[in-house]
Amino acid sequence: MLQSQVTIKDIAKILNISISTVSRALRDTYDVNSDTKEKILSLASELHYVPNYNAMGLAKGTNHTIGIILPFITNYYFSTVITGIQELAYDNNYNIVLFVTNDSSEKELEIIQNLAVSRVDGLLVCVASDSNSFTHFQDIINRGTPIVFFDKVANDIKTSKVMQDDFNGAFEAVEHLIKSGYRKIAHIAGSKRLTLTQRRLQGYLAALKKYGLTSRDEWIIHSGFSQQDGENDMYALLECGHRPDAIFAVNDRKALGAIIALKNKNIPIGKKMGVIGFTNDPLSSIISPSLTTVAEPAFEIGKRSCELLLKHLTKKHFCPEEVILPGKLIVRESTQRS
Amino acid sequence: MLQSQVTIKDIAKILNISISTVSRALRDTYDVNSDTKEKILSLASELHYVPNYNAMGLAKGTNHTIGIILPFITNYYFSTVITGIQELAYDNNYNIVLFVTNDSSEKELEIIQNLAVSRVDGLLVCVASDSNSFTHFQDIINRGTPIVFFDKVANDIKTSKVMQDDFNGAFEAVEHLIKSGYRKIAHIAGSKRLTLTQRRLQGYLAALKKYGLTSRDEWIIHSGFSQQDGENDMYALLECGHRPDAIFAVNDRKALGAIIALKNKNIPIGKKMGVIGFTNDPLSSIISPSLTTVAEPAFEIGKRSCELLLKHLTKKHFCPEEVILPGKLIVRESTQRS
């Protein structure tokens, strides 16, 4: 704790007015004389008045804190999202509490259930990829704590959501593959129930359709989002009846896994098998061959999510909004046939 | 906010005792009858009593929140440290607020100066690499907010610090280079004033000395910690009078930059120029050739830092401790001469 701070009491005493007037002026309640209001405001800033959030929270039943629940923070995408959230939270004097689920739905549930009443005013969440039930989130919302979902969102819950443009990103990715000359395009997908997975799958199918190509059931593999999942999926694809000539992976991690599998099997990447990812993790430009991908606006996603949550927090009946941010195709070596 | 919660008042009423007794029992103040205490504790857990931190904070002048100030969160090391901090904070019901400086000492200063009185109980900080003055941190400590430094620590401030074993890590790294047959070993170092930089440099020099080798002034280059810095430093080394045959980089990012520079100049890595890093960022096993490095116990550093800060917070006069955690040499391709 830093030393004794200026309180509204001090300001009231100096200006010889009541503390309630000071409180009202400071909070922009418009039933206060503009003259006195100005005096109060200028004195407050002169004295470096900072509200005591504990007192404020105790009186109002809030605490200027938002919780973030996500699978990991140790990867490019999430850490960048957090950086975005952090920036907005910092500007608005909000604290953030981090809860990491390790991508386990059980841990997610535990966190939600342990979540101390009056611990956070609102929640920003990216669900675990193996989550099947989202009722615990619905409960939280029903009890009055707003939630904004980002990236991996719970399909059926009606609240604000922030996502990248998964459909169009996937569409562009696959279109790029087609234009590069690949024809037998497989999709290493994510967990089935997630909106993200579904939209990228739809984008994939739509692009194939547009160019008169077809997919095969065996070319669409659903699993988790890790590098290891990608590697396993790739081996499966190599074993299947009709070997594809290109892979659209749901994210860069899985694309990397696929590349590792291809290297292990001595299949030249690009030339014999095109690979495209999604995210633009820095690793995609570091690996060799470098990975073509669709860049996600991670920082922006963090900012917008936080912005929306702040609105839910301040405006009593703010209507849920769904924000979709565009991605950007970044062509590198892994989709070069020659 | 979740719905109305159980308070000590409720517990007191049900048990027909006073709230102060409840408060005392809950806080383990030992002047309470063990029978009633037990009753209180069991009722509290039955009712899922959770303390209201705002009220607690208001009464005690604390707020169960620790601040983390660091350069970035978007890299492996820091995000892993945060994961460690988060885990301990979660277990102890502490909130964390993140402040990111973008490795700029000005931003760092701004954050410190804006730091709301009564916003955080204590601070965990990794200083910006261009910081020269640490008086603002000293001020904070003097005013009663404990700080624990980790990784990049302020040399001259007397408080707890948590670091990896920079000296021995560097020593082992260079020893490995020597044992692999390299003789003209250069050091791509970090910013001069940091303890971390100095210790790794000393480890480097000590290893050379032990094996009767010498360094040259032109072989020791100080700059920042980024990949770009590493690349630039490598070009400089290639231009210098006596070209080295191996590089010990202060971290993996810089080692990666060096590798990129070597690739650009078509100098075979390992064979003609050994490269070793420090951190064990996942990228080091992904790039090709894979990078030999010294693994840092990032997660552990986060945990221990948080643990120490918690002690400073709870024990009135906890003496500063310096914790040094060992690293581990991980041999990969970049130091293979054949």
Place this chain on the structure above:
DNA sequence: GTGAAAGCGCTAACAC
């Protein structure tokens, strides 16, 4: 438009 006063849930003297 402004003030007085109660109260948010807890802690910490101070009595007994």
Place this chain on the structure above:
DNA sequence: GTGTTAGCGCTTTCAC
């Protein structure tokens, strides 16, 4: 060992 009471700094009726 336990109860009473006065705050912590703020918001918010309710009067005026």
